[in-house]
Amino acid sequence: MGYGCLREISVDRVAEAVKRLCIESNVIMPPELTAVLEQALVREESIAGRSILRQILENHRIAAEEDIPACQDTGVVVVFLEIGQDVHLTGGDLFEAVNRGVRAGYIEGYLRKSVVKDPLFRRENSGDNTPAVTYVEIVPGNNIRITVVPKGAGAENASALRMLPPHAGLEGVKRFVVETVEAAGPDACPPYVVGVGIGGTFDRAPLLAKKALVRPLGARHGDPRYAALEQELLEEINQLGIGPQGLGGRVTAFAVHIETGPCHIASLPVAVNLGCHVNRVARTTL
């Protein structure tokens, strides 16, 4: 773990880990997600809402038991690589290895291939769910931390970015977050996990929002002011009455996670990245 202690890691190990995480994240739901569903079932008052929550819990069980994905939209794969600066990658191209892992995971795991090569003109399916959207960060140490996030389009399409003026302040941020969830309504598979990115630049705010989605459910922002804001937003969202699958109820979101970053004196960017109730994340460290 120490600094200056160089470690060689073959990109083949990255490919192998990505493959395993692609399959695992789609089939096995994390225990904390099952836990929030069970808590939601206690809190939910609407009959339709309770019935949907029970179906979702049953769905988790069937997916694991039959070894099939919980949701047919097995997504475009977002991969976060936090690479220790003392790691020396060997054996080939890192990004090619990530895509090799995705390809193997999606073919051997019988997952749906949902990526088109060109967004506008031909929209031809790439056939193996590549390429992944890969983010690399260089961090201290000599490990590689890999986070795999299969992201479905329903919730992704309902996500939004707003460049607020600084005077919009706390109220402006709250209004935009709540309005975004309200606009998504029943369409993007509520109950949602709401990832919020505040600050940064036009490009950084959505990345912060996506990182917020990836945070383990139940973990709060380190700054008590933002932790309180997460709770406050969650309560406001759950007053909207959208409920599970939009059929009415108290549980419209399981959690609101906020990530923040410094920004320009003239800016207050806010991004909201919605996660559906099948908020899939799997991690490992090499």
Next chain:
Amino acid sequence: MVVEMKTPLSDDVVLAFKAGDEVAITGVLYTARDAAHEKLKRLILKGEELPFDIRGQIIYYAGPTPAKPGRAVGACGPTTSRRMDPYVPLLLQHGLKGMIGKGRRSSPVVQAIATHRAVYMVTTGGAAALLSRHIRKAEVVAFPELGPEAIYKLTVEEFPAIVATDAYGNDVFA
């Protein structure tokens, strides 16, 4: 209470269901998503024959995961219906009677559903493993080149759904 629904649908059958009814569908569903809808629209506008007779049928907005060996189908839950809204009036004019997906429809679609005596149902998004248990058979009947977006003919048994828009224009999301 869960009401049984059998396909194909006729005006009389459709008129018996009310928004909010829980239904269990037995019979045939055809999957179609964005790309398949675009192809169906082009065929209709060119006056060509459709790859299946849509009269009285139900389209399920879905694209399943590949079936593992020995299984009829992979995971098969609904996609967001709204994206298919622009195609709905045309398909209803040509005899389509039912749709299954998730989420709201635009008001022109709700009106068209009432005008053509059809029904829109929702099923639980993200409950794809559970829903696949109600699918007995799946075969590609059109546009195999679209991969997961091909049109599958699904044979279903007691497939669970909720009537969201009925043939009278009542809408659970309104």
